[in-house]
Amino acid sequence: xxxxxxxxxxxxxxxxxxxxxxxxxxxxxxxxxxxxxxxxxxxxxxxxxxxxxxxxxxxxxxxxxxxxxxxxxxxxxxxxxxxxxxxxxxxxxxxxxxxxxxxxxxxxxxxxxxxxxxxxxxxxxxxxxxxxxxxxxxxxxxxxxxxxxxxxxxxxxxxxxxxxxxxxxxxxxxxxxxxxxxxxxxxxxxxxxxxxxxxxxxxxxxxxxxxxxxxxxxxxxxxxxxxxxxxxxxxxxxxxxxxxxxxxxxxxxxxxxxxxxxxxxxxxxxxxxxxxxxxxxxxxxxxxxxxxxxxxxxxxxxxx
Amino acid sequence: xxxxxxxxxxxxxxxxxxxxxxxxxxxxxxxxxxxxxxxxxxxxxxxxxxxxxxxxxxxxxxxxxxxxxxxxxxxxxxxxxxxxxxxxxxxxxxxxxxxxxxxxxxxxxxxxxxxxxxxxxxxxxxxxxxxxxxxxxxxxxxxxxxxxxxxxxxxxxxxxxxxxxxxxxxxxxxxxxxxxxxxxxxxxxxxxxxxxxxxxxxxxxxxxxxxxxxxxxxxxxxxxxxxxxxxxxxxxxxxxxxxxxxxxxxxxxxxxxxxxxxxxxxxxxxxxxxxxxxxxxxxxxxxxxxxxxxxxxxxxxxxx
Numbered sequence: 355x356x357x358x359x360x361x362x363x364x365x366x367x368x369x370x371x372x373x374x375x376x377x378x379x380x381x382x383x384x385x386x387x388x389x390x391x392x393x394x395x396x397x398x399x400x401x402x403x404x405x406x407x408x409x410x411x412x413x414x415x416x417x418x419x420x421x422x423x424x425x426x427x428x429x430x431x432x433x434x435x436x437x438x439x440x441x442x443x444x445x446x447x448x449x450x451x452x453x454x455x456x457x458x459x460x461x462x463x464x465x466x467x468x469x470x471x472x473x474x475x476x477x478x479x480x481x482x483x484x485x486x487x488x489x490x491x492x493x494x495x496x497x498x499x500x501x502x503x504x505x506x507x508x509x510x511x512x513x514x515x516x517x518x519x520x521x522x523x524x525x526x527x528x529x530x531x532x533x534x535x536x537x538x539x540x541x542x543x544x545x546x547x548x549x550x551x552x553x554x555x556x557x558x559x560x561x562x563x564x565x566x567x568x569x570x571x572x573x574x575x576x577x578x579x580x581x582x583x584x585x586x587x588x589x590x591x592x593x594x595x596x597x598x599x600x601x602x603x604x605x606x607x608x609x610x611x612x613x614x615x616x617x618x619x620x621x622x623x624x625x626x627x628x629x630x631x632x633x634x635x636x637x638x639x640x641x642x643x644x645x646x647x648x649x650x651x652x653x654x655x656x657x658x
Numbered sequence: 659x660x661x662x663x664x665x666x667x668x669x670x671x672x673x674x675x676x677x678x679x680x681x682x683x684x685x686x687x688x689x690x691x692x693x694x695x696x697x698x699x700x701x702x703x704x705x706x707x708x709x710x711x712x713x714x715x716x717x718x719x720x721x722x723x724x725x726x727x728x729x730x731x732x733x734x735x736x737x738x739x740x741x742x743x744x745x746x747x748x749x750x751x752x753x754x755x756x757x758x759x760x761x762x763x764x765x766x767x768x769x770x771x772x773x774x775x776x777x778x779x780x781x782x783x784x785x786x787x788x789x790x791x792x793x794x795x796x797x798x799x800x801x802x803x804x805x806x807x808x809x810x811x812x813x814x815x816x817x818x819x820x821x822x823x824x825x826x827x828x829x830x831x832x833x834x835x836x837x838x839x840x841x842x843x844x845x846x847x848x849x850x851x852x853x854x855x856x857x858x859x860x861x862x863x864x865x866x867x868x869x870x871x872x873x874x875x876x877x878x879x880x881x882x883x884x885x886x887x888x889x890x891x892x893x894x895x896x897x898x899x900x901x902x903x904x905x906x907x908x909x910x911x912x913x914x915x916x917x918x919x920x921x922x923x924x925x926x927x928x929x930x931x932x933x934x935x936x937x938x939x940x941x942x943x944x945x946x947x948x949x950x951x952x953x954x955x956x957x958x959x960x961x962x
Contacts, residue, residue: 387817445765466748468743470742471812471817474811478804481808503780504786509775514691
């Protein structure tokens with residue numbers, strides 16, 4: 355069959371961008387808070403999470419429209435997490451996606467508040483139907499989406515992962531095996547749970563059966579971890595221009611990474627195995643799952 | 659009739675504290691994130707917002723239990739806003755309620771994340787029934803609560819108010835009337851909308867009629883503004899020991915305040931009139947609204 359991932363990604367990015375743009379257009383764009391939110395939200399990210407949401411909906415029910423509210427909410431939460439992670443008190447990054455970070459351009463206090471507003475509004479989008487979405491899941495599903503997404507983003511998910519990540523240079527006395535387990539735990543919390551919920555939210559939005567959701571959860575767990583291994587590899591081998599940030603920062607910052615623990619070659623093998631497992635988990639899906647399969651490969655072959 | 663506000667407030671504070679405590683007890687208390695959240699959440703606040711939620715439920719349907727999830731969610735959002743407002747990049751406060759602020763005790767990055775986690779988990783509590791609450795509103799009402807609360811806390815509510823508050827020393831060329839309007843706008847956004855939604859959430863949680871909700875919204879708008887006028891007065895006349903922070907900080911920080919614009923006597927008159935109007939708005943309610951009436955008076959007669 356003829357599936358062109360590049361065209362698919364571009365089309366889906368455009369769909370996400372248009373809807374995110376429309377969300378912000380409901381507010382006064384002369385307002386500093388809106389400008390700071392827009393600066394980070396519309397900075398040209400890959401839109402991996404919302405595209406996974408739409409691709410999962412497509413794989414289950416051959417339509418993605420009902421998954422768009424969840425897709426946008428998830429991208430807003432992802433963007434809030436980047437804004438807060440970049441703050442001087444956290445990673446203190448000046449650049450993100452080749453642009454000044456939010457606090458670099460708008461000041462620290464506005465950046466903190468822009469993150470807060472993105473997080474808050476993400477839940478508003480799922481709770482309160484907006485005319486800019488054609489389709490909405492029913493109220494029971496929307497409540498379920500809020501429950502799942504707030505769990506993945508919160509105390510036992512993304513926020514906890516960020517806390518552990520900041521303490522992670524303390525693992526120097528651990529064995530290689532323990533280090534690897536600890537690193538996987540951090541990534542499962544920091545990025546894995548949000549990637550899993552991105553996929554699950556798509557399936558939930560179109561009312562998929564639990565059997566399909568179970569398979570998708572395996573798929574998502576594998577690609578989430580592979581994504582992080584690939585990130586660590588890119589940090590060593592990537593082109594700083596394409597990544598929009600300097601390479602080698604993990605080594606400079608003494609960060610715990612997969613190549614740092616098991617070596618570069620083993621890391622590549624590990625990432626490949628994870629992707630093989632991910633694709634195997636959804637082998638029973640028909641050709642509507644082609645985007646999910648291609649995205650899995652793309653995750654470890656991307657250049658930024 | 660015999661209504662003792664002091665006893666009522668103490669009882670309701672205990673109910674709120676017990677439930678907030680139980681929410682945190684679901685998680686590992688050795689965890690730094692949980693410790694930082696608990697430090698600020700259990701720091702002995704007045705619990706004004708959740709008590710308003712419960713009192714509004716009582717006034718409408720003579721029971722407050724179904725309003726407890728919303729009450730706790732609102733207090734968690736209030737606490738997150740205090741943690742972020744206290745940050746060095748914002749108001750840079752060392753003390754809050756007589757204790758070290760969250761960043762002062764746990765560091766800036768953990769404080770930012772503790773705020774993020776409280777905000778995120780507030781929505782989880784409304785979306786995902788927890789065994790620690792006996793009663794829950796039905797799913798339609800819970801979705802409505804999330805919609806209303808996320809709106810009041812977000813772009814056109816609390817977060818926007820904080821942005822405007824930080825820019826508020828720029829009003830020096832305005833007339834007295836314009837200054838007053840601007841100050842009221844800031845307070846309506848920064849604290850008013852959350853106080854209004856606190857009252858409304860109580861009524862919604864027990865399925866009150868829209869007619870009652872309309873009256874309660876007038877009540878809440880008036881007491882919200884009166885609360886802020888009273889805060890400005892306390893900042894001049896209050897006892898630093900009871901307030902847990904230094905008096906006179908508004909003058910030192912050159913903040914726009916009600917006494918600063920219309921004088922201390924006029925501010926007191928203004929606050930009294932607002933409370934009279936608030937109580938008049940709920941005059942048709944029966945004796946179950948006695949807590950709401952007494953709280954209104956307390957708001958301008960409190961000493962901290």
